[in-house]
Amino acid sequence: MLPNRSRTSVLVFLLPPLLLYCAAVLFPILQSLFLSFFSWNGISDMEFIGLDNYVRMLTADDIFWRSFFNALLYLAICLVLQLGGALVVASLLTSLRRGRELIKTLYLLPAVISTVAIAFLFVRIYSIDPVGLLNQLLHWIGLGTFERAWLSDVNTVLAAVSAPEGWRFTGLYMLIIYAALIAVPKELEEAAVLDGASKWTLFTKIRFPYIRPVWITTTIMATTYGLRGFDIPYLMTNGGPGQSSELLTTYMYKTAFTSTDFGYASTISVFIVIECLVAVGLILFMLKRKADS
Amino acid sequence: MITQTAPATPPAAVVPPTPAIPRRRRKPSLYRTLSRVLIMLIVIVQVYPLAWLFLTSLRTEHDFATGDPFALPSSLTWENYARAFETGDLGRNILNSFIVTMGANVLIVLFGMMAAYAIQVLGFRLSKFVRGLFLIGIIVPVQIALVPLFIDYSTVNLLDTYQSMIIPLAGFALPMSIYLFSSFFEYIPRETYEAASLDGAGPYRIFGLITLPLSLNTVVTVVLVNSIFIWNDFIFANTFVLSEDLKTIPLGLQNYIGAMGKVDWTATFAAVCVTITPLLLVFLVLNKAMIQGLESGATKG
Numbered sequence: 240m241l242p243n244r245s246r247t248s249v250l251v252f253l254l255p256p257l258l259l260y261c262a263a264v265l266f267p268i269l270q271s272l273f274l275s276f277f278s279w280n281g282i283s284d285m286e287f288i289g290l291d292n293y294v295r296m297l298t299a300d301d302i303f304w305r306s307f308f309n310a311l312l313y314l315a316i317c318l319v320l321q322l323g324g325a326l327v328v329a330s331l332l333t334s335l336r337r338g339r340e341l342i343k344t345l346y347l348l349p350a351v352i353s354t355v356a357i358a359f360l361f362v363r364i365y366s367i368d369p370v371g372l373l374n375q376l377l378h379w380i381g382l383g384t385f386e387r388a389w390l391s392d393v394n395t396v397l398a399a400v401s402a403p404e405g406w407r408f409t410g411l412y413m414l415i416i417y418a419a420l421i422a423v424p425k426e427l428e429e430a431a432v433l434d435g436a437s438k439w440t441l442f443t444k445i446r447f448p449y450i451r452p453v454w455i456t457t458t459i460m461a462t463t464y465g466l467r468g469f470d471i472p473y474l475m476t477n478g479g480p481g482q483s484s485e486l487l488t489t490y491m492y493k494t495a496f497t498s499t500d501f502g503y504a505s506t507i508s509v510f511i512v513i514e515c516l517v518a519v520g521l522i523l524f525m526l527k528r529k530a531d532s
Numbered sequence: 533m534i535t536q537t538a539p540a541t542p543p544a545a546v547v548p549p550t551p552a553i554p555r556r557r558r559k560p561s562l563y564r565t566l567s568r569v570l571i572m573l574i575v576i577v578q579v580y581p582l583a584w585l586f587l588t589s590l591r592t593e594h595d596f597a598t599g600d601p602f603a604l605p606s607s608l609t610w611e612n613y614a615r616a617f618e619t620g621d622l623g624r625n626i627l628n629s630f631i632v633t634m635g636a637n638v639l640i641v642l643f644g645m646m647a648a649y650a651i652q653v654l655g656f657r658l659s660k661f662v663r664g665l666f667l668i669g670i671i672v673p674v675q676i677a678l679v680p681l682f683i684d685y686s687t688v689n690l691l692d693t694y695q696s697m698i699i700p701l702a703g704f705a706l707p708m709s710i711y712l713f714s715s716f717f718e719y720i721p722r723e724t725y726e727a728a729s730l731d732g733a734g735p736y737r738i739f740g741l742i743t744l745p746l747s748l749n750t751v752v753t754v755v756l757v758n759s760i761f762i763w764n765d766f767i768f769a770n771t772f773v774l775s776e777d778l779k780t781i782p783l784g785l786q787n788y789i790g791a792m793g794k795v796d797w798t799a800t801f802a803a804v805c806v807t808i809t810p811l812l813l814v815f816l817v818l819n820k821a822m823i824q825g826l827e828s829g830a831t832k833g
Contacts (some may be wrong), residue, residue: 248734248736259703259706260665263681263702264668264700264704267677269686317750334563342575344816345683347815351764353687353763354766355785356808359785363678375602492678495682505679512672516671
């Protein structure tokens with residue numbers, strides 16, 4: 240604490256940021272919670288209906304559950320691509336002597352591109368007429384039977400809209416994990432190699448435990464970003480065909496701004512917040528416990 | 533995947549220049565070659581789509597509709613760019629994105645620094661609680677704010693303004709900014725402040741003369757990292773902005789989807805190329821600083 244600070248000086252510095260934060264983040268969260276107990280279309284009077292929205296959501300809304308499971312699968316695909324890909328590339332990168340900076344830059348490139356541009360790009364990559372990159376590639380390597388319109392096929396559309404999101408941010412997570420990996424003390428690694436440790440034991444016994452705190456942070460980042468994924472599915476398929484690529488976020492958005500059912504949309508967004516908090520809690524719980532054992 | 537490219541890494545390249553530290557000379561091992569090939573492949577997957585995007589923007593429409601997508605364009609044309617500028621108001625979109633990015637960044641940096649200063653340097657009884665309060669903003673998804681803000685904006689007539697985008701963008705980025713500034717302020721030695729206090733400097737002068745000038749590096753980090761996300765923001769702009777005049781780049785690009793969903797793809801790709809150029813240039817010029825920023829953002833956690 241600074242010796243001659245005054246109460247007013249603390250307020251002068253703290254109040255403006257706190258006000259902005261309350262207006263943009265905290266107050267809307269409370270407002271959503273409040274709205275979720277009402278039925279309201281934005282024009283007529285608000286009608287208090289207690290827990291009806293929650294009951295409807297959890298027991299009577301098939302689309303909600305469909306979107307929930309879709310969102311989990313979307314999250315799983317993003318996590319595998321982002322964290323798995325990031326870990327593999329970061330490890331490979333540490334074995335490289337030259338060109339690390341160039342590869343880092345190239346790898347991060349997609350993160351700079353807007354989601355709308357990425358959605359456009361991937362619509363063309365998946366397209367069948369005129370034949371897009373993916374189908375052409377499958378044709379060349381002799382897997383022509385797999386050629387299809389990836390975004391109209393109910394079996395592939397969810398994976399097809401998840402992949403671009405994973406692709407976009409692997410670079411970001413790779414950077415973070417790479418920075419952690421090169422901070423692992425060389426003496427530790429060399430000692431292990433002298434003791435005859437294989438590359439795999441070196442990784443599981445020395446490197447990974449050392450970067451665990453960073454791994455926890457990245458997992459939390461990737462999970463919360465994955466759960467709020469919205470742009471790419473919304474832009475590429477708008478949840479379709481049918482509900483096969485509907486996520487909770489796109490469903491909430493449509494409920495709010497297409498069906499103007501503000502009350503019910505707020506109920507869904509309260510659920511999304513709870514889902515995020517639970518996910519973060521679970522990650523901390525699981526990874527921390529492993530670290531202690 | 534594109535296995536033809538594998539021989540492109542000549543085995544000769546595997547022999548490294550002898551490292552400065554004397555160590556056992558290693559033969560180019562299988563592991564090393566494999567990892568090199570794998571890295572090349574992954575980089576191609578990351579970068580090729582973007583190169584393809586650019587190439588397609590130079591193709592003729594006929595070529596695009598009929599040709600092999602991997603082939604090089606049979607002839608290059610700038611016509612798509614002309615059509616791209618006719619269809620949309622790209623200059624306007626870029627200007628709007630610039631205004632929103634600047635506005636939000638000013639708030640994020642200034643307020644982030646002030647809050648971090650109050651919490652970390654000045655200190656007060658509830659500082660732990662306030663810090664926790666800000667932490668919520670990192671976890672909570674932005675979609676929660678859409679409906680409430682839409683309602684609030686329509687009551688105070690803020691819908692369809694620059695502020696309607698800037699406020700939530702800044703608000704949700706604030707926690708990370710506070711966090712980065714706080715962890716930097718920890719490194720400024722206490723003695724610096726105590727000495728300044730003894731010389732009679734109050735909290736405002738210390739902020740202006742010590743903390744602010746010292747944190748310039750962190751400012752660059754915060755601005756660069758946030759700019760990527762704000763420049764590309766789609767969800768807030770799409771929800772709160774209706775008029776053509778205020779549309780940012782992501783919304784402007786959507787104009788290229790014509791009536792009946794018919795899209796002039798080559799012109800669209802030309803527009804995409806134009807709009808990603810500003811940020812791409814900044815990124816390529818400042819990538820060292822940006823990469824450092826992103827790395828430090830999470831490793832300190």
